[in-house]
Amino acid sequence: MVQQAALDRVFAALADPTRRGILVRLGESPATIGELAEPTGMTLTGMKKHVRVLEDAGLVVTEKVGRSRQCRLGAAPLDEAMAWISFYQRLWARRLDGLDAYFTMRPDPKGPSE
Amino acid sequence: MVQQAALDRVFAALADPTRRGILVRLGESPATIGELAEPTGMTLTGMKKHVRVLEDAGLVVTEKVGRSRQCRLGAAPLDEAMAWISFYQRLWARRLDGLDAYFTMRPDPKGPSE
Numbered sequence: 001m002v003q004q005a006a007l008d009r010v011f012a013a014l015a016d017p018t019r020r021g022i023l024v025r026l027g028e029s030p031a032t033i034g035e036l037a038e039p040t041g042m043t044l045t046g047m048k049k050h051v052r053v054l055e056d057a058g059l060v061v062t063e064k065v066g067r068s069r070q071c072r073l074g075a076a077p078l079d080e081a082m083a084w085i086s087f088y089q090r091l092w093a094r095r096l097d098g099l100d101a102y103f104t105m106r107p108d109p110k111g112p113s114e
Numbered sequence: 115m116v117q118q119a120a121l122d123r124v125f126a127a128l129a130d131p132t133r134r135g136i137l138v139r140l141g142e143s144p145a146t147i148g149e150l151a152e153p154t155g156m157t158l159t160g161m162k163k164h165v166r167v168l169e170d171a172g173l174v175v176t177e178k179v180g181r182s183r184q185c186r187l188g189a190a191p192l193d194e195a196m197a198w199i200s201f202y203q204r205l206w207a208r209r210l211d212g213l214d215a216y217f218t219m220r221p222d223p224k225g226p227s228e
Contacts, residue, residue: 028204092141
């Protein structure tokens, strides 16, 4: 069963280009908050907030290593988000099928056009 | 090319169980704001706000019909959201492949366990 609150958190976490960028960066290799912040010109505090949102959604896992916090990709809770989106796409396809059927079944009063 | 702002709007619109419920309902058939509000016990004003968020994301299209506003599914801008999520899943799979490779290549000093 899909946990609605978990799905809320995943979609909300993905609704920001900086956070999507962090996930792409962590797909390359784990990184500290400082390493994530540096190329963006963002403050450590600002970056920490974004990482926290991703961590709450389970998309990122962090661990204190010495004086810095190491970040890596979390355990892929995107499966449910993907399942939801593909369910919606099936709804949409069915709606289009309905329109197709409507136009196919409707006799053209002018006969076939050129 | 993925439009970041469009992706932001789609993910933000999906980050709410009421709005996901509206999409599922509209997958069955078009409905007025009143018909969408009725089973939820929500006010028309509250429902209008949710529909507006879905409309801004392109997930829902509305049309004034007489005194009510008819809502139907929009033109499926979820393809980009799906593409993004499956890209992230590939990043995650690659990371797991890396771990697999690490444990496979590392000789076990104790030999094979039972």
